[in-house]
Amino acid sequence: MASGSSERALARAWDSDIAYSFRSSPLTMAAAAFTALYLLGAMLAPWIAPQDPFDLKQLDLLNAFLPPVWEVEGKAGFLLGADDQGRDVLSTILYGSRVSLLVGFASVVLAMLLGIGLGLISGYAGGAVDAFIMRVADVQLSFPAILIALLIDGVTRGLISAQRHEELAVFVLVISIGLSFWVQYARTVRGLVLVEKNKEYVLAARVIGLPPALIMLRHVLPNVLGPVLVIATINLGVAIITEATLSFLGVGVPSTQPSLGTLIRIGNDYLFSGEWWITIFPGAALALLVLAVNLLGDWLRDALNPKLH
Amino acid sequence: MNRAEAPLIEVDRLVRHFDVSPPLLNRLFEGGRRRILKAVDGVSFAIRRGETFSLVGESGCGKSTVARLMVGLYRPTGGDIRFEGMEIGGREGSANRKLVQRRMQMIFQDPYASLNPRWRVRDIVAEPIRAREGRLPAAVLAERVGGLLRQVGLASADGEKYPHEFSGGQRQRISIARALAGKPEFLVADEPTSALDVSVQAQILNLMRDLQRQFGLTYLFISHNLAVVYHVSDRVGVMYLGQLVEVAAVKALFGRPRHPYTRLLLDALPDLEMSGRGRTPVAGEVPSPIDPPSGCTFHPRCPHADARCRGERPRFHVHGEAMVACHAVEEGRI
Amino acid sequence: MAVPALANEPLLRVEDLRVEFPTRRGRLTAVDGVSFEIAPGEVLGVVGESGAGKSLTGAAIIGLLEPPGKITGGQIVLEGQRIDNLPYHEMRQIRGRRIGAIFQDPLTSLNPLYTIGRQLTETIRTHLPLGETAARERALALLRAVGIPAAEQRIDQYPHQFSGGMRQRVVIALALAAEPRLIIADEPTTALDVSIQAQIIALLKRLCREHGTAVMLVTHDMGVIAETADRVAVMYAGRIVEIGPVREVVRHARHPYTVGLMGSIPLVGRDVARLAQIDGAMPRLNAIPLGCAFNPRCQKAFDICRTQRPDLRRVGPVAVACHLFDMPPADAGRPP
Numbered sequence A: 001m002a003s004g005s006s007e008r009a010l011a012r013a014w015d016s017d018i019a020y021s022f023r024s025s026p027l028t029m030a031a032a033a034f035t036a037l038y039l040l041g042a043m044l045a046p047w048i049a050p051q052d053p054f055d056l057k058q059l060d061l062l063n064a065f066l067p068p069v070w071e072v073e074g075k076a077g078f079l080l081g082a083d084d085q086g087r088d089v090l091s092t093i094l095y096g097s098r099v100s101l102l103v104g105f106a107s108v109v110l111a112m113l114l115g116i117g118l119g120l121i122s123g124y125a126g127g128a129v130d131a132f133i134m135r136v137a138d139v140q141l142s143f144p145a146i147l148i149a150l151l152i153d154g155v156t157r158g159l160i161s162a163q164r165h166e167e168l169a170v171f172v173l174v175i176s177i178g179l180s181f182w183v184q185y186a187r188t189v190r191g192l193v194l195v196e197k198n199k200e201y202v203l204a205a206r207v208i209g210l211p212p213a214l215i216m217l218r219h220v221l222p223n224v225l226g227p228v229l230v231i232a233t234i235n236l237g238v239a240i241i242t243e244a245t246l247s248f249l250g251v252g253v254p255s256t257q258p259s260l261g262t263l264i265r266i267g268n269d270y271l272f273s274g275e276w277w278i279t280i281f282p283g284a285a286l287a288l289l290v291l292a293v294n295l296l297g298d299w300l301r302d303a304l305n306p307k308l309h
Numbered sequence B: 001m002n003r004a005e006a007p008l009i010e011v012d013r014l015v016r017h018f019d020v021s022p023p024l025l026n027r028l029f030e031g032g033r034r035r036i037l038k039a040v041d042g043v044s045f046a047i048r049r050g051e052t053f054s055l056v057g058e059s060g061c062g063k064s065t066v067a068r069l070m071v072g073l074y075r076p077t078g079g080d081i082r083f084e085g086m087e088i089g090g091r092e093g094s095a096n097r098k099l100v101q102r103r104m105q106m107i108f109q110d111p112y113a114s115l116n117p118r119w120r121v122r123d124i125v126a127e128p129i130r131a132r133e134g135r136l137p138a139a140v141l142a143e144r145v146g147g148l149l150r151q152v153g154l155a156s157a158d159g160e161k162y163p164h165e166f167s168g169g170q171r172q173r174i175s176i177a178r179a180l181a182g183k184p185e186f187l188v189a190d191e192p193t194s195a196l197d198v199s200v201q202a203q204i205l206n207l208m209r210d211l212q213r214q215f216g217l218t219y220l221f222i223s224h225n226l227a228v229v230y231h232v233s234d235r236v237g238v239m240y241l242g243q244l245v246e247v248a249a250v251k252a253l254f255g256r257p258r259h260p261y262t263r264l265l266l267d268a269l270p271d272l273e274m275s276g277r278g279r280t281p282v283a284g285e286v287p288s289p290i291d292p293p294s295g296c297t298f299h300p301r302c303p304h305a306d307a308r309c310r311g312e313r314p315r316f317h318v319h320g321e322a323m324v325a326c327h328a329v330e331e332g333r334i
Numbered sequence C: 001m002a003v004p005a006l007a008n009e010p011l012l013r014v015e016d017l018r019v020e021f022p023t024r025r026g027r028l029t030a031v032d033g034v035s036f037e038i039a040p041g042e043v044l045g046v047v048g049e050s051g052a053g054k055s056l057t058g059a060a061i062i063g064l065l066e067p068p069g070k071i072t073g074g075q076i077v078l079e080g081q082r083i084d085n086l087p088y089h090e091m092r093q094i095r096g097r098r099i100g101a102i103f104q105d106p107l108t109s110l111n112p113l114y115t116i117g118r119q120l121t122e123t124i125r126t127h128l129p130l131g132e133t134a135a136r137e138r139a140l141a142l143l144r145a146v147g148i149p150a151a152e153q154r155i156d157q158y159p160h161q162f163s164g165g166m167r168q169r170v171v172i173a174l175a176l177a178a179e180p181r182l183i184i185a186d187e188p189t190t191a192l193d194v195s196i197q198a199q200i201i202a203l204l205k206r207l208c209r210e211h212g213t214a215v216m217l218v219t220h221d222m223g224v225i226a227e228t229a230d231r232v233a234v235m236y237a238g239r240i241v242e243i244g245p246v247r248e249v250v251r252h253a254r255h256p257y258t259v260g261l262m263g264s265i266p267l268v269g270r271d272v273a274r275l276a277q278i279d280g281a282m283p284r285l286n287a288i289p290l291g292c293a294f295n296p297r298c299q300k301a302f303d304i305c306r307t308q309r310p311d312l313r314r315v316g317p318v319a320v321a322c323h324l325f326d327m328p329p330a331d332a333g334r335p336p
Helices: A002-015 A017-023 A026-043 A089-125 A127-141 A143-159 A162-196 A202-208 A211-250 A260-267 A277-302 B024-030 B062-068 B092-104 B121-134 B136-151 B156-160 B170-183 B196-214 B225-231 B250-255 B260-267 B306-310 C053-062 C088-097 C117-126 C132-145 C164-176 C192-212 C223-227 C244-249 C256-264 C303-307
Strands: B009-019 B035-048 B052-056 B078-083 B104-107 B186-190 B218-223 B235-240 B243-248 B317-319 B322-324 C012-023 C026-040 C043-047 C070-078 C099-102 C182-186 C214-219 C233-236 C239-245 C313-315 C318-319
Touching: A002 B092, A017 A026, A026 A162, A026 A277, A026 C233, A089 A162, A089 A211, A089 A260, A089 A277, A089 B009, A089 B317, A127 A202, A143 A162, A143 A211, A143 B052, A162 A211, A162 B250, A202 A211, A202 B104, A260 B062, A277 B104, A277 C012, B024 B235, B035 B062, B035 B078, B035 B243, B052 B062, B052 B225, B062 B186, B078 B092, B092 B104, B092 B121, B092 C303, B104 B170, B104 B243, B121 B170, B121 B260, B136 B156, B136 B170, B170 B196, B170 C043, B186 C026, B196 B225, B196 C256, B235 B250, B235 B260, B243 B250, B243 B260, B243 C043, B260 C192, B260 C239, C012 C053, C026 C053, C026 C070, C026 C239, C043 C053, C053 C070, C053 C182, C053 C303, C099 C164, C117 C132, C117 C239, C132 C164, C164 C182, C164 C192, C192 C214, C192 C223, C214 C313, C223 C244, C233 C244, C239 C244, C239 C256
Parallel strands: B052 B218, B052 B235, B104 B186, B186 B218, C043 C214, C043 C233, C099 C182, C182 C214
Antiparallel strands: B009 B035, B009 B078, B235 B243, B243 B322, B317 B322, C012 C026, C012 C070, C233 C239, C239 C318, C313 C318
């Protein structure tokens, strides 16, 4: 019985409009496949990377500046070449992606929680609460996100010791990027809540006598999540790039836990002296990842838009 | 008063205003005034246990607002609502309202917006039971939900589905099942069939009648459709621009309409029986409730209006079998 | 199925019209072999419940079917000229000039950004060779004819400055602006209050009589039909089940669906404990029954109803598509 119904559920899901629109877009499927592979690679890095580039014992300075394997001086085991310290670029990309993806996902989750929560409260409560939250949002929007992230990061550096900061750097980074992005979620959710709260199923819940918090969470929230997911997917790409930018500027993750951005920064110094692979490959990896995620976000937005059917 | 005759629910000079003024900053810069929409402007009636009382009127007359005031979706700006004699409107009444809230329920007009699209039907119907009785064993709950669905003409298995899998009429049945789940005594139906096809409407009206018989329900029925009101009601109140203009038993109202607006409404009914009855052409449209006419709000459209009508608001008084708010009727002019 | 031509060619002749929607699950037939005629100056009511296909029929005639819906069969003949297969720019000229349209929602039928005077004169000048001043005079005359008070001032106002009923009058004026021979009115009074409905219906009736304009009045409201139409066609699941003079269909319904429909309408003065009820609902487009589309809900269905779709056959003054009225072949005639 149970397996029968789950089979049927799977069959229904496969046949649903969303799955169909997914299946009929080769670009989307390619983007999804790439993202899945990338995530897998990053997660399994300790097992599949040729070396652990951040374990000093594994490095040999003699390997420094090796070009990619297809070039004349390339060496097996260094598929995409090596950087100034003999680190295999492929391995640095795999390991670096872990940090980038971790920071990216975590900051998006933080922004979502904060933004959805405030948006729900703002839209449902209305009045002064709504006005206050939206003014805060407006003020924050007048600053570029990077600036806010820099600000929070700088303040934290000033408040805690450098060593503590090293330990907490990822944490601080997640908070600063997350805090700079909550506004778009809040605004979108608020707009949707304003529409939903006058719908009769919400009124029916009020007539039953349920408290507002319960109505917000159980009734309204499920109906406003759709567009939020679209924003989150696209936001992921932006978060990853923001982290990369901050790391590139030197105010992101510490050099003991380099991310893709750090790698690009390191390689940047050598770009014009001929060792192009140290920055190009991490850069390409970043660009392709963000592109794939954005394509997925585009598809999701179109798939969830009933008017396009 | 004999307990059996005491009304189940009554409203007394009920008032509800909405502030539709432009925002403060706009008023400062553009010099606008405060504007108040008097959606309900002093409405009084009583509903006896077991009867169907209808409020009928055109758009903007305030009947939906009255319905929402009664179930507590809005707070009255003035006046009282009393359930079994207990005050439940206003600030003082809010404690009392919590006591009686589960004894009243509401059915809404739009079958597509009145069910949460993300919830399964069984959860939608079970919600009032959960709210009223807390956690119940799953089997018990399933049995009750299944019973309710069967009662409204659906199958127990329909509980597994989502609202979008049902037609408009079926969704209204689900709404009715949800309304009945908490075992209410008083049901407010706000245009429950206006969005439905006429054959589906017949099904729903018949269902509501059967349920009323079975459970001894009291209905407040809101509609703009006079024929439907004729069919379902025991007593009828006619509203215009936030005020009651006439209240009477259904036969008395339709057989001998007194207020000029009631007559206008009845005259405007299409002649389905093709009796060839002549129709007096009717003039004008419903004015805006923000800036209603002075005196009797109906006077610009009334063929019997005189100076007193323009200046003085008529009181609600008994006239034969009806209660009417009209100077001309009171003076015996019509 | 070719329908033989009248001695006097009707204004509009629809023959075996088919409208389909291709979806990824197959083709859905929304209008399935609909045939009728409208004589010059007559009012034909097309009544049915949601999903019956009546609005789509009107849209197909005026060439405003929304893709992916399209006409996949039959023909539409206006004053002897076939119009269903015309290219876009030719259809555009017919629209407005020879066929006018009135839709349900007066709010969206008028462009909120232009004055109604501008919209009227624009329509007039698109179809008639008039200069700006002459067009404006004509617009004013139209506004007065539809009962807009103080037309000289109101002609330069914007739609939002009018009430719902007034807007619908303006829409009627727009529809009549180029003196079309036929107007398709799709639920013209449904969004209006009851007392306004009566005014608008009376206005439409009077103007069409005065201008000799035929009307195809699409609605779900039988009361409006009874008051306005000369003939009425009852539609169910994309087909016409009964068509004939309005008096006959309303008072002596023959098709079981029409009977059920009339019985389910509450009437002031009719005291019944329960309204006549047709169990079930109109079938969805992807689940239309074989044979007669109404058979699962019909109390009088018998074997042939489940397998063979009934044709419209003349039964006295009306035509009915029902096997209850199957007659020997000699009597089979075309719809009145």
